Amino acid sequence: MVASDLRSWLDLLRREGELVEVDAEVDPYLEVTEIVDRTVKAGGPALLFRNLKGSEHPLLINQFGTERRMAMAFGAPNLDAVSQKLEDVLEMQPPQGLMEKVRGLGKLKKLADSMPKRVGGGPCQEIVLEPNLDLLPIQHCWPGDPAPFITLPAVITKDPRNGTRNVGMYRMQKIDSRSTFMHWQIHKDGRMDWLATEGRIPVAVALGCDPVTTYSASAPLPKHIDEFMLAGFLKGSPVELVPCRTIDLEVPANAEIVLEGYIEAGELGTEGPFGDHTGYYSPAEPFPIFRLTAMTMRRNAIYPSIVVGIPPQEDAWLGKATERIFLPAIRMTVPEIVDFDLPVAGAFHNCAIVSIKKAFPGHAKKVMHAIWGLGMLSLTKTVVVVDEFVDVHDYNEVVFHVGANVDPKRDVIISEGPLDQLDHAASMYCYGGKLGIDATHKLTVEGAREWPERIAMSAEVRDLVDRRWSEYGIEASAEENGGISRALRQKLRL
Ligand SMILES: Cc1cc2nc3c(=O)[nH]c(=O)nc-3n(C[C@H](O)[C@H](O)[C@H](O)COP(=O)(O)O)c2cc1C
Numbered sequence: 188m189v190a191s192d193l194r195s196w197l198d199l200l201r202r203e204g205e206l207v208e209v210d211a212e213v214d215p216y217l218e219v220t221e222i223v224d225r226t227v228k229a230g231g232p233a234l235l236f237r238n239l240k241g242s243e244h245p246l247l248i249n250q251f252g253t254e255r256r257m258a259m260a261f262g263a264p265n266l267d268a269v270s271q272k273l274e275d276v277l278e279m280q281p282p283q284g285l286m287e288k289v290r291g292l293g294k295l296k297k298l299a300d301s302m303p304k305r306v307g308g309g310p311c312q313e314i315v316l317e318p319n320l321d322l323l324p325i326q327h328c329w330p331g332d333p334a335p336f337i338t339l340p341a342v343i344t345k346d347p348r349n350g351t352r353n354v355g356m357y358r359m360q361k362i363d364s365r366s367t368f369m370h371w372q373i374h375k376d377g378r379m380d381w382l383a384t385e386g387r388i389p390v391a392v393a394l395g396c397d398p399v400t401t402y403s404a405s406a407p408l409p410k411h412i413d414e415f416m417l418a419g420f421l422k423g424s425p426v427e428l429v430p431c432r433t434i435d436l437e438v439p440a441n442a443e444i445v446l447e448g449y450i451e452a453g454e455l456g457t458e459g460p461f462g463d464h465t466g467y468y469s470p471a472e473p474f475p476i477f478r479l480t481a482m483t484m485r486r487n488a489i490y491p492s493i494v495v496g497i498p499p500q501e502d503a504w505l506g507k508a509t510e511r512i513f514l515p516a517i518r519m520t521v522p523e524i525v526d527f528d529l530p531v532a533g534a535f536h537n538c539a540i541v542s543i544k545k546a547f548p549g550h551a552k553k554v555m556h557a558i559w560g561l562g563m564l565s566l567t568k569t570v571v572v573v574d575e576f577v578d579v580h581d582y583n584e585v586v587f588h589v590g591a592n593v594d595p596k597r598d599v600i601i602s603e604g605p606l607d608q609l610d611h612a613a614s615m616y617c618y619g620g621k622l623g624i625d626a627t628h629k630l631t632v633e634g635a636r637e638w639p640e641r642i643a644m645s646a647e648v649r650d651l652v653d654r655r656w657s658e659y660g661i662e663a664s665a666e667e668n669g670g671i672s673r674a675l676r677q678k679l680r681l
Contacts (some may be wrong), residue, residue, distance in 0.1 A: 254266065303425055
């Protein structure tokens with residue numbers, strides 16, 4: 188079941204023992220961050236702070252902070268199941284036979300039902316207010332931040348040239364009760380809409396939507412695809428939209444809080460520094476100013492937030508959801524890719540591990556260049572390519588193959604290209620070196636001597652040991668000696 192709004196999501200989290208409600212008074216100035224940092228790193232629950240210093244509104248955080256909760260948000264048993272849903276549609280072939288045609292129609296209907304739907308009114312406009320950000324418990328996250336930041340917004344704009352909607356998640360530093368900065372970085376679609384606009388661009392910010400709609404704001408979709416359509420597809424029901432009160436945009440009817448306003452072309456100020464997902468403070472830089480024209484909300488609105496910082500943090504799971512959901516789409520362009528992993532510790536842009544079905548000389552290098560040319564993956568600093576039988580999510584296995592299969596003189600590429608705006612190690616702004624490591628087996632034409640055979644036990648002996656396993660008494664004896672660990676049990680395939 189997929190939650191239809193933030194409140195039914197909270198009910199679900201409560202029922203599943205995934206939510207703790209904190210009644211003690213807590214300060215959004217740093218204290219919430221410290222509590223959340225400890226909770227996330229321990230794999231702990233979502234937190235609803237009910238008693239925040241300086242605000243009447245409760246604050247929800249860590250709603251996505253484990254794989255289980257992230258999958259629950261999509262109503263799926265795990266993130267691979269979400270990916271499978273997308274793969275089924277992307278890999279549609281002309282149907283053969285009646286049953287396939289019926290199934291195909293079902294899939295097309297799912298797609299048609301994904302389109303956002305305009306409705307007359309919605310809970311997000313139960314209360315209409317003069318803009319006043321002082322009412323909200325906006326977190327001041329880290330000691331070196333200059334101000335509080337809105338950290339989990341869905342920022343809505345339209346391309347003035349064709350009216351296509353964009354939804355992005357861009358942090359917003361509070362300037363005063365009626366304005367914030369808008370931190371849309373140089374590679375982001377919201378910024379493109381702004382740059383294409385003469386004069387003012389209307390901007391709406393939805394806070395506290397259902398979890399899938401909130402996730403969709405962080406999804407790196409191509410510019411011409413509406414993130415609310417992806418949300419509708421993943422939810423299995425359209426995102427319902429209501430027209431804003433003071434600007435020509437629409438917002439999700441189920442949002443807890445909506446900020447309406449505009450950004451003037453060329454009106455910039457100095458945003459940051461901000462304790463960022465890189466684990467460092469991103470430096471102060473010029474960013475545009477968002478001026479509010481209205482603020483609407485549900486009664487007793489809940490304010491959503493997230494902390495980023497030294498990984499792992501809650502955003503790890505938003506990133507993992509994207510990694511899984513986008514795999515089928517990546518395979519449409521680069522079908523030889525079997526799987527890929529963006530390590531959380533690599534802050535997503537720093538490292539991608541990719542497994543491929545290697546078929547020809549230089550194949551791994553072809554895939555590195557494909558990654559460096561693919562949407563937001565183009566910002567990846569290091570790409571490691573391994574053979575299809577390597578589990579990209581098992582970093583021990585990956586390091587083993589990098590060590591065993593790489594001659595650094597032959598198998599490493601140093602290239603260059605665009606880098607994430609937040610990358611402080613690059614010697615140039617948004618631009619720098621790229622590292623490609625080919626850890627696949629090598630062919631003679633790639634300069635290898637004869638490649639040795641991998642060690643593997645014969646199938647007969649494996650079967651024999653499987654059949655006789657209990658006879659050896661290993662498991663029983665280990666149990667007697669204090670039990671056998673779950674990890675060891677899995678390795679032994681018990
Ligand atoms: C918690 C969180 C905070 C983020 N903050 C920013 C940000 O401040 N600026 C930015 O450009 N991208 C930020 N991102 C990444 C964007 O949301 C992401 O690249 C998204 O695809 C942008 O949408 P767009 O492709 O429509 O521009 C953040 C992502 C998450 C999960």
